[in-house]
Amino acid sequence: MSLRERLMADLKVAMKAGESGRVGVIRMITAKMKDVEIAGRAKGGEGLDENEAISALRGMVKSRTESATMYRDAARPELAEKEEGEIAIIREYLPPEMDDAALEAAVKDAVAETGATSMKEMGKVMAALKGKFGAALDMGRANGLVKALLS
Secondary structure, three states, rough: OOHHHHHHHHHHHHHHOOHHHHHHHHHHHHHHHHHHHHHHHOOOOOOHHHHHHEEEHHHHHHHHHHHHHHHHHOOOHHHHHHHHHHHHHOOOOOOOOOOOOHHHHHHHHHHHHHOOOHHHHHHHHHHHHHHHHHHHHHHHHHHHHHHHHHH
């Protein structure tokens, strides 16, 4: 079952169950998918592939995490909780993240594979990771490990 089919099935279930918050988040996700698909077609692409969809979902999680942090800093915990609830729903559609040991091993392999020895070569390592794992890898987490290994 594709991500889009899964979203539509979950949307129907949430609507029947009367879960208005979940319905709103799923509609937000489908709207984002449609935006990414339209942008891809404008650049000459065919449609939305899974890597682009996962990347868009990760972007949604990142922006909501930043918003939740700002809301907490501004003493607005109710808004932060709303953002965190949306994050939980969005994460249901993301592939499971690599555990720390697997991520560290992947980064070490990429550093060895590229022969990188300094921070100047960080781009090569990140490109190798992106090429090997695509959007399935959380590049934010990988970025910190690569910096630690190269510095």
